[in-house]
Amino acid sequence: xxxxxxxxxxxxxxxxxxxxxxxxxxxxxxxxxxxxxxxxxxxxxxxxxxxxxxxxxxxxxxxxxxxxxxxxxxxxxxxxxxxxxxxxxxxxxxxxxxxxxxxxxxxxxxxxxxxxxxxxxxxxxxxxxxxxxxxxxxxxxxxxxxxxxxxxxxxxxxxxxxxxxxxxxxxxxxxxxxxxxxxxxxxxxxxxxxxxxxxxxxxxxxxxxxxxxxxxxxxxxxxxxxxxxxxxxxxxxxxxxxxxxxxxxxxxxxxxxxxxxxxxxxxxxxxxxxxxxxxxxxxxxxxxxxxxxxxxxxxxxxxxxxxxxxxxxxxxxxxxxxxxxxxxxxxxxxxxxxxxxxxxxxxxxxxxxxxxxxxxxxxxxxxxxxxxxxxxxxxxxxxxxxxxxxxxxxxxxxxxxxxxxxxxxxx
Numbered sequence: 001x002x003x004x005x006x007x008x009x010x011x012x013x014x015x016x017x018x019x020x021x022x023x024x025x026x027x028x029x030x031x032x033x034x035x036x037x038x039x040x041x042x043x044x045x046x047x048x049x050x051x052x053x054x055x056x057x058x059x060x061x062x063x064x065x066x067x068x069x070x071x072x073x074x075x076x077x078x079x080x081x082x083x084x085x086x087x088x089x090x091x092x093x094x095x096x097x098x099x100x101x102x103x104x105x106x107x108x109x110x111x112x113x114x115x116x117x118x119x120x121x122x123x124x125x126x127x128x129x130x131x132x133x134x135x136x137x138x139x140x141x142x143x144x145x146x147x148x149x150x151x152x153x154x155x156x157x158x159x160x161x162x163x164x165x166x167x168x169x170x171x172x173x174x175x176x177x178x179x180x181x182x183x184x185x186x187x188x189x190x191x192x193x194x195x196x197x198x199x200x201x202x203x204x205x206x207x208x209x210x211x212x213x214x215x216x217x218x219x220x221x222x223x224x225x226x227x228x229x230x231x232x233x234x235x236x237x238x239x240x241x242x243x244x245x246x247x248x249x250x251x252x253x254x255x256x257x258x259x260x261x262x263x264x265x266x267x268x269x270x271x272x273x274x275x276x277x278x279x280x281x282x283x284x285x286x287x288x289x290x291x292x293x294x295x296x297x298x299x300x301x302x303x304x305x306x307x308x309x310x311x312x313x314x315x316x317x318x319x320x321x322x323x324x325x326x327x328x329x330x331x332x333x334x335x336x337x338x339x340x341x342x343x344x345x346x347x348x349x350x351x352x353x354x355x356x357x358x359x360x361x362x363x364x365x366x367x368x369x370x371x372x373x374x375x376x377x378x379x380x381x382x383x384x385x386x387x388x389x390x391x392x393x394x395x396x397x398x399x400x401x402x403x404x405x406x407x408x409x410x411x
Contacts, residue, residue, distance in 0.1 A: 023329045025066030029321075031056070032090035034083055034100045034110070037075035040213040040240040041102060044266050048132075049073050050305055051314040052099065055297075059318050065325035069318060078102065078213060080109035087113050091126065096333045099317060101132025101151065102239075103212070104182040111138060114146050127333040129321065131313040134261075135182035136401070139358040143405035146333075148340060148359045150313040150320070152285050152399065154186040154236065154261075160365040160399040161234075161259055161283040162194035164392050173205045175230035175256070177221060179241055180209035187236030187261070205230050213241060218248035225249075230256050238262035246280075247271040257281065263370070264288070265310040269382040272370060277386065280370035286312050286349045287368040287388045288379035294348040298379060308381060316347045316361065320354065334410065352396070358405035365399045367392040 033052055036045040049071070056069035072095060074086040083106040090098055100110055107130055118125045130138065130149045134157070139149055152160075165171055176191055178184030188207055195202050205228040208221060215221075222245070225233060233256050237245055243266055246258065250271070256279075263272065263282045272280055288298055294312060301309035321336070323345050328335040342356035352363040368388035373380050377389045 024325055024331045026068070027066075027331050028068045028070050029097065029325070029331050030070050030072055030093065030095045031318075031321075032072045032074055032086070032093070032095040032098045034074050034076050034086040034090070034098055034106070035102045036078040037073065038077055041078055041266075044239045045075075045102060047265070047307055048101065048311055048314065050307065051301070051309060051311050052318070054301055054304070054309070055315050055318050059322055063319075063322035063326075065322045065331075067322065067325055067331060069322075076100070076106055078106065080105045083109050084113050087117070087126075091117060091121075091124070096125065096331070097127050097129065097321065099129045099131055099314075101130060101311070101313070104133040104135035104138065107133030107138055108135065108142060108182065111142055111144050111147050115144055118146055125333045125337075127337050129317045131317050132311060133183075135186055137182065139360040140404045143358050143403070143407055145337065145359075145407055145409050148320070148337075148354060148361075150316045150361050152363060152365055153360060153401070154183055155190050155401045156399045157261055157283045157365065158187065158190040158194055159401055160367065160394045161281075162191070162198050163394065163398065164281075164283075164367045165195070165232075165259065166198040171199070171202060171232045171257075173203045173228065173230045174232045174234055175206040175208075175225045175228055176204065176234050177206070177208045177210070177225070177245065178236050179212040179238075181212050184209060184212070184236050187234065191234045210241075213239065215241065216244065218245045219252065221245070222248045222252045222254055225256065226252060226254055232256055233258045235259075236261045239266040243267040243271045246276065250275050255279070259283070264368075264381065264388055265308060267382070269370075269384050269386065272386070273384060274372070274386060276370055278369065278371060281391075282368050282370075282388060283365060284368070285363050285365055287366050287390055288381060289368075289377040289387060289390065290349065290366075292348070295379075297348060312348045316352065316363075319347060320345060355403075357407065358403040359407075360403065362396040362400055364396055365394045366390050367394075 076083040128147045136153045136155045298309045324336040324340040327339040344353045371389045
């Protein structure tokens with residue numbers, strides 16, 4: 001099935017002069033996708049893999065570097081240890097670029113392993129494009145020259161979320177519930193810090209951490225939330241952990257508002273249904289009703305796969321990579337990494353910049369609210385008749401957070 005590519009071609013070519021010498025034109029660039037295809041998060045992984053394949057197919061028709069992207073999938077079972085095996089498998093296949101995003105634990109393991117691989121194998125360096133693992137440490141204490149993050153990190157999203165929340169006077173008692181790994185722990189930490197700074201009157205009435213992708217019944221957690229008297233829940237949960245949480249909340253008649261990172265996918269919209277109208281908010285780098293190139297992407301993806309295109313950072317990753325190869329006039333990761341540092345380019349959500357100091361993408365963030373589909377916000381999420389309606393947009397600088405990264409660059 002062929003896709004209309006004119007709009008995308010104009011977008012990816014806009015930052016480069018036409019007719020530039022393309023030494024790498026016609027090369028096939030293997031990109032290894034390392035994320036779960038089994039376990040409770042398999043459905044999320046399958047969507048992400050399709051997203052990369054979809055974007056690659058579109059950009060293969062026309063991209064500034066003139067290269068062809070080949071996506072190789074490797075199941076890491078959401079495990080840091082399996083991710084290391086996957087990296088070795090990718091390297092053995094001659095792969096020089098990897099992408100991963102589902103789980104900061106796996107991302108941290110990959111950053112360390114890529115650093116070691118590159119030190120030991122000059123001339124065979126690997127670059128890691130992180131499209132969804134959002135632990136701030138990955139671009140702070142653990143920052144790496146070989147790692148580039150396309151998503152906004154946990155602290156950036158919490159900065160935007162609490163900037164919006166500080167003006168919501170109905171928020172008085174907040175309950176925190178998160179997955180017990182790097183990202184979930186950071187959501188809890190930054191929520192408490194930011195609310196203390198912006199809304200000192202707000203009470204934190206609960207703070208739970210639960211195992212990642214293991215809980216099948218959240219009723220006991222919801223009972224604790226109800227008993228606490230919380231009017232608001234903040235959660236960084238995703239996939240089955242969020243879908244099952246909101247299902248339990250609906251079943252128990254919990255009327256608290258939810259402020260989330262990832263309510264827009266993985267069965268969560270279906271679990272929310274119409275009963276949760278107006279009570280669910282999400283912070284993110286975009287939303288389904290963003291318009292422009294994003295509307296083209298979500299529309300074509302839905303038509304082809306009957307699924308939602310919810311990780312548009314997959315698009316940013318391959319657009320940045322193709323622009324980097326065009327500017328470097330090479331597919332060599334050492335040369336491409338050098339030009340991706342500080343790169344400014346136009347993505348699905350506007351003008352963005354890959355900050356040179358820590359390789360953290362600077363981009364606008366949005367707060368969206370769960371509501372019925374209407375003429376202005378017409379994208380139907382998971383066939384629910386509901387959608388996420390934008391209620392606040394923040395320029396990149398508003399949600400940007402400082403970095404402690406001391407980048408070690410190749411000599």
